[in-house]
Amino acid sequence: MSVTETLPDTAPDKGGPAQPLLIVRDLQKYFPVRGGILGGRKAVVQAVDGVSFEVKKGETLGIVGESGCGKSTTARLLIGLIDKDRGEIIYDGQDLGGTLSLRDLRRGVQMVFQDSYASLNPRLTIEESIAFGARIQGLPDPVGRARRLMERVGLSPDRFAQRYPHEVSGGQRQRINIARALAMSPRLVVLDEAVSALDKSVEAQVLNLLADLRREFGLTYIFISHDLNVVRYISDRILVMYLGEVVEVAPVDQIWSRQAHPYTRSLFSAMPSMDPDNRTLEPPLSGDPPNPINPPSGCRFHTRCRLAESACKTRVPTLRPLSVGSEHLAACHLHDLGSGHSKAGKDVLA
Amino acid sequence: MSENLVEIRNLDVRFTGARTVHAINDLTLTLKQNETLALLGESGSGKSVTLKTLLRLLPPKRSRIDGAIEVNGVDVLTLSGKTLQAYRGEEVSMVFQEPGLALDPVYTVGDQIAEAVMRHKKVRREEALSTALDMLRRVRIPSPERRLRNYPHELSGGMLQRVMIALALACRPRLLLADEPTTALDATVQIQILLLLRDLQREFGMGVIFVTHDIGVAVEVSERIAVMYAGQIVEEGTTSEIIKDPRHPYTRGLLAANLHDVARGARLNAIPGAPPPLDTRPDSCSFAPRCPLAEAACRAALPPVHVPNDRRRVACIHANAPVPAE
Amino acid sequence: MTAVDVTVLDAPATVSGQGYWSGVGARLLRDPLTLICLGVILLLILSAAFAPWLGLADPYKGSMIARLKPIGTPGHILGTDEQGRDMFARLIYGGRLTLFIGLTPVVLAFFIGGTLGIVAGYAGGWINTGIMRTVDVFFAFPSVLLAIAISGALGAGIVNSLVSLTIVFIPPITRVSEAVTSGVRALDYIDAARASGANALTVIRVHVIGNVLSPIFVYATSLTSVCMILAAGLSFLGIGVRPPEPEWGLMLNTLRSAIYVNPWLSALPGLMIFVTSLCLNLLSDGVRSAMNVRD
Numbered sequence: 001m002s003v004t005e006t007l008p009d010t011a012p013d014k015g016g017p018a019q020p021l022l023i024v025r026d027l028q029k030y031f032p033v034r035g036g037i038l039g040g041r042k043a044v045v046q047a048v049d050g051v052s053f054e055v056k057k058g059e060t061l062g063i064v065g066e067s068g069c070g071k072s073t074t075a076r077l078l079i080g081l082i083d084k085d086r087g088e089i090i091y092d093g094q095d096l097g098g099t100l101s102l103r104d105l106r107r108g109v110q111m112v113f114q115d116s117y118a119s120l121n122p123r124l125t126i127e128e129s130i131a132f133g134a135r136i137q138g139l140p141d142p143v144g145r146a147r148r149l150m151e152r153v154g155l156s157p158d159r160f161a162q163r164y165p166h167e168v169s170g171g172q173r174q175r176i177n178i179a180r181a182l183a184m185s186p187r188l189v190v191l192d193e194a195v196s197a198l199d200k201s202v203e204a205q206v207l208n209l210l211a212d213l214r215r216e217f218g219l220t221y222i223f224i225s226h227d228l229n230v231v232r233y234i235s236d237r238i239l240v241m242y243l244g245e246v247v248e249v250a251p252v253d254q255i256w257s258r259q260a261h262p263y264t265r266s267l268f269s270a271m272p273s274m275d276p277d278n279r280t281l282e283p284p285l286s287g288d289p290p291n292p293i294n295p296p297s298g299c300r301f302h303t304r305c306r307l308a309e310s311a312c313k314t315r316v317p318t319l320r321p322l323s324v325g326s327e328h329l330a331a332c333h334l335h336d337l338g339s340g341h342s343k344a345g346k347d348v349l350a
Numbered sequence: 351m352s353e354n355l356v357e358i359r360n361l362d363v364r365f366t367g368a369r370t371v372h373a374i375n376d377l378t379l380t381l382k383q384n385e386t387l388a389l390l391g392e393s394g395s396g397k398s399v400t401l402k403t404l405l406r407l408l409p410p411k412r413s414r415i416d417g418a419i420e421v422n423g424v425d426v427l428t429l430s431g432k433t434l435q436a437y438r439g440e441e442v443s444m445v446f447q448e449p450g451l452a453l454d455p456v457y458t459v460g461d462q463i464a465e466a467v468m469r470h471k472k473v474r475r476e477e478a479l480s481t482a483l484d485m486l487r488r489v490r491i492p493s494p495e496r497r498l499r500n501y502p503h504e505l506s507g508g509m510l511q512r513v514m515i516a517l518a519l520a521c522r523p524r525l526l527l528a529d530e531p532t533t534a535l536d537a538t539v540q541i542q543i544l545l546l547l548r549d550l551q552r553e554f555g556m557g558v559i560f561v562t563h564d565i566g567v568a569v570e571v572s573e574r575i576a577v578m579y580a581g582q583i584v585e586e587g588t589t590s591e592i593i594k595d596p597r598h599p600y601t602r603g604l605l606a607a608n609l610h611d612v613a614r615g616a617r618l619n620a621i622p623g624a625p626p627p628l629d630t631r632p633d634s635c636s637f638a639p640r641c642p643l644a645e646a647a648c649r650a651a652l653p654p655v656h657v658p659n660d661r662r663r664v665a666c667i668h669a670n671a672p673v674p675a676e
Numbered sequence: 677m678t679a680v681d682v683t684v685l686d687a688p689a690t691v692s693g694q695g696y697w698s699g700v701g702a703r704l705l706r707d708p709l710t711l712i713c714l715g716v717i718l719l720l721i722l723s724a725a726f727a728p729w730l731g732l733a734d735p736y737k738g739s740m741i742a743r744l745k746p747i748g749t750p751g752h753i754l755g756t757d758e759q760g761r762d763m764f765a766r767l768i769y770g771g772r773l774t775l776f777i778g779l780t781p782v783v784l785a786f787f788i789g790g791t792l793g794i795v796a797g798y799a800g801g802w803i804n805t806g807i808m809r810t811v812d813v814f815f816a817f818p819s820v821l822l823a824i825a826i827s828g829a830l831g832a833g834i835v836n837s838l839v840s841l842t843i844v845f846i847p848p849i850t851r852v853s854e855a856v857t858s859g860v861r862a863l864d865y866i867d868a869a870r871a872s873g874a875n876a877l878t879v880i881r882v883h884v885i886g887n888v889l890s891p892i893f894v895y896a897t898s899l900t901s902v903c904m905i906l907a908a909g910l911s912f913l914g915i916g917v918r919p920p921e922p923e924w925g926l927m928l929n930t931l932r933s934a935i936y937v938n939p940w941l942s943a944l945p946g947l948m949i950f951v952t953s954l955c956l957n958l959l960s961d962g963v964r965s966a967m968n969v970r971d
Contacts, residue, residue: 066536067507079871106873119864123886129865132882133872169624170393177868184872199392200563200607201640204620211615226537229609233618252614270541272566274610276589279570283542287492288506 007185007217009139011107013057015093020054021188021220022078022109027051027087029073033293043293047073049244051087052319055188060214060221062235062252064228064267068292070244071224075192078222079109091188107137110181114193116173120165126150126176127161133184142183149179153209171202175209182213190222195230207234228271232256237327240264243292243300246319250328260322260330263301265349299333307348309333311340354420355525355557356381356404361417363396363403363581372628373399375581377417380661383524386551386558388568388589390604391578394625397561400578401527404559405444406434422524439470443523447530449514453502459486459513460498463520470521485516488553489546508539512546519554526551528560532567544570565608569593574661577601580626580636587662597656597664599641635666643668703966710962713955720952724771733762735769735922744938755941757927758934759920763941767948770922774949777834777916777923778904781841786896789846793853794888798861798880808854814847823906827915837916841906845899852895856888890967897960901953908949924948 031045048070055061063071076082078089080102091108094100110133113119120129130146139145147157153175165173174194181189191210195203211234213219225231231238238255240248240263248261259265269284285304290296296303302312311333319331333339334348356379363374374396381387389397402408403415406426419426421441429437446452454462463482464475471478479498486494489512502510511531518526528547532540548571551558562568568575569589576586577598585598596602603621612618623640626632635641638648647667656669704710723730733752739760747755747763754763796807814822826840860866861884869879908925910916917923919930924945931942 066538076867081867081870103873106871111868111871113864113868115864119868121865121869121883121887124882132869132874136872136874136878171624180868199625200565201392201603201621202624204607204609204618205622208618208620211617228537229612233609233612233614266538270537272541272544272564272570274566274569274593274608276569276593280541280545283538283545285538286542288508288539289536 007182008145010185010187011104013092017057019057019093021057021092022055022222023088023090024054024074024078025052025088025090027074027077027089028085029070029077029082030085045292046244046295047292048077049295051241051244051246053239053246053249055220055222057187058218058220059236060223060234062231062238063222063224063241064226064231064238065241066226066267066289068243068289069241070292071241072192073244074241075111075190075222075224078190079111080105081111107184108186109188109190110184110186111190111192112174112177112181112194114196116170116177116197117165119177120173120180122165125162125164126155126168127157129165130176130180130183133180137184139183139185145183146179149182150176152182152213153179155179169202171198171206174198174206178206178209178213182217186219188220188222190224192224193226194223196225196227203230210234228268240267243290243295245300246331247301248328248330248332249319250330254328258328259349260328260335261301261332262305262307262334262349264330266304299331307334307341307343309341309343315339353382354380355383355385355422356559357418357420358400358404359418361400361403361419362415363399363408364414365412366414367412370629372631373581374403375628375632377581377583379576379583379586381525381557381559383557384551384555385574386548386560386572387574387576388572389559389561389576389578390563390565390568391561392563392625394580394628395578396581397578398529399581401444401529401559401561404525404527405438405442436470439466439523440521441523442525442527443518443521444527444529445511445514445518445531447533449510449531450502450507452514453510453517455502458499458501459505459517463513463517466517467520481520482516485520486513488519488550489513489516491516507535508542511535511539511543515543515547515550519550519556522554522556524556526556526558528558530562531560533562533564540567541570547571565593565604566610577604580632581628582632582636582665583663584637584666585664591662597658597669598637598666599643599668600637700966704962707962707966710959710966713959713962716951716955717959720771721775723768724775727765727768727772730768732765732768735761735765736920737761744934744941746938747940747944754944755938757931757941763944766922766927767924767944770924770927770945770948773834773917773921773923774904774908774925775952777837777841777907778952779900780838781845781907782896782900782903784838784842785845785849785899786892788842789849790853790889790892790896792846793850793855793892794857794880794884796850797854797857797888798876798884800858800861804854807850811847811850814843815851819844819902820906820909823910824913824915827910832915832918834917837907837910840910841903844906845896845903848899849892849896853888853892856891857884860884860887891964894960894964894967897963898957900960901956904953904956905949908945 027048028050029048031047033043033045051074065071077084089096091100091105096105127143127146130149131142134142134145147161150157150160155172155175160168195206198206214221223231223234232252235252237249237251239246240261242263248255248264255264259268266284273280287304290303298314299312299317302308305312317331317333317336319329320336322328322330322335333341334344337345358377358379361374361377365371365373377400389400391397404419404426406429415427424437460479460482463485464478467473467478467481468475483494483498486497491497491509491512505513532543535543544567560571572589575589575592576583577600579600585592585601592601596605606619621640626636626639634651635648635653638644641648653665653667656664742756742760744758745752745756749755752762754767757763757766792807796804823840823844826843827837830836830840866879866883869883907916908928911923911925912929917926919926927945931945935942
């Protein structure tokens, strides 16, 4: 086991170990859907609505959810690729837009995208692509840094530095993208479906690499994926999103043994059983997730929830700990004795 | 006359052009009526090419096909013109990964299903439309009368895939080919479609070949699994046999990479490297360069095919060796 | 433990790192039709450029007695025009003006329209709306009418034709440039570059221009033939180049009256326009396919 070091030229820690590396409070992003000749506003997609969470230093937070749940929008908001409508992003104790500039945030937070091909400029060599960010940030010796990182992610610089993205395989390209993100010496890496497009055997290699890099450089990850198995493997805590809202957050072991929100429960039941003698008999949910343009009132999941009652249609549940001091949070009336749900407080999900 | 619905014998598919690709190499496969077989493999393993060959969808100028394919006793490789058209749709039909691309955006879903029925069954429009309505019901689409008049863009992803399945089954084919039909769908929708396909297979009594890269999906949907690697079938057996007693090192690697039961944070036993380029026909075990058990014999010649029981086979020297304790 | 499996190194190596442009060159060399067209264009440009040193007859000196001599007349290999001037010399000299007026507006429009389109495509929002709606106004008119209208308003003359033709070609190039740029703008590598803290100018310089330039360039190349025909048309109508300057469009106009006397002779300037624009079109097609990386 190597001594935990940081990447060269990492910005120094400011808040101390107890300060969460990232705090997100009440983040909101609505996208207008424009139409008509004059491009007038027709409707609003509520992509991210009141999302709050924390990422501790050195942990991996997994974010899961289905298409349209806002997980990718959240990722892009975190590194300022799109502007938030409302809410706070606090990195190592500093408020973005207040004491922290966007440029400094981007030193500390980097991102790896799903599509390994689209996230590399086809006209730049691999070495140039990796060195670009370091050069922009004015870090010393960008090319040498790029070559060392290539070595570190398992690509021999002598063989790969001068190649172009279309000349290497998908797994190799994703290694390049990881090296490119690390070239800025970030402390937090947002991995947005970073292994989803890879073949299973290659995915395992990249997951091993990510685990090694995290240990070696003391990195913090936000790992976004739709694959629960992968998220469980790599994460310390899991955050579940549905239609732009957080419905449940918990440490992996707790959520794996007990899902507190009916949606999380369904998501877990929808996983293939992997047991030919015990196959899934009944789909946990019917229909597709509703459109985030006009999300349902009250609890957004009530239209698909088997336990929904009238209270769910009218009252918006808040994300609250299952018991005092618990790290397991869920936004469901079942766990709120004062919600008016007839089964509140009873264990009806097991 | 064999009792098999599909019989593929010694199939070779080669793409010619700027560079030659040996996509399928000596593939032999059988499927009985009423059976669902999952073709499991990663990108480039030749699973989709196998399906396209079965439907004769490969561009004739750039591909060379050798071997024999019989579906329901018909020699597929000699079909042409009218008989090929009749074969596609009536005997065999296909469900694609992206239903949004496979359906025509300018016609209602009812019209598209009815049109296929009219073309193949030579019936009148009213009758075809009532068949279309019946099909939408069978794929469990809520309020089918209304959906009949919807255009594809008005339907969600899961709904579109149901329509695609209704279209594929409208002429009651004996064989359904499914090319990763749930890969583009969300998890909660994927399981619905898998269960639907399982029910419909039983209801219609057809044979299904289901191509997927996801071993979990294969377990949910199929009775048998054939694992493909580099254009060959490396292991075949019932789903139980493949999951509980995998014999080929590649199958074991795929199972491990599924992460189903892996301890959190433990180092993954990843298959190293990447699949081989297929610019030459393999003359030794294609998996040997990535195989932890490879020895000189693996690199010298094609592996022997062990047949532990009828319809179970493993193309590996070590097929009979005891499974090493993990 | 620092074991990252270096086994990935065993992965099949594809083509070794060869430059983009050498690849384009290699693909062009395998395309005989494009090479022939390139040859023809180069020949036309060179002969026009070096016309005074080719020992040709004086293209301005006419002769009252040697008018409309047929093709193959001794001393006048391609005959003489309606004022007895040597056709071969006039066609070669005519290439100077014709190519100049045909190419310059496209080059100018390439820079102006390309820049406008890149700015509109990258910035999006109201900047995009502003630029593109303005461009659409010009798009509403057929290009020929627009050229005639602007030229007519500005008055005849070479500079005015250049200006009017440039204005005509800015909108289509802006359109293409904007479309290509918006496409590239949506790709993840632009986001990755922005996430590294680069400002808009740097992202455009390093990541956008290289990826949008070739499609815009190829499109502009395909416009040169249209531009040449339009320029010739302006001269033909008398609002472009003035006599006695040799220019193919103008020559076509003045020889019009001779079409019954000597049809082949009067067709010669038209043939030159036809061959040049055909070659330019085929050339731009060839360059387009050679620039396609993923094939």
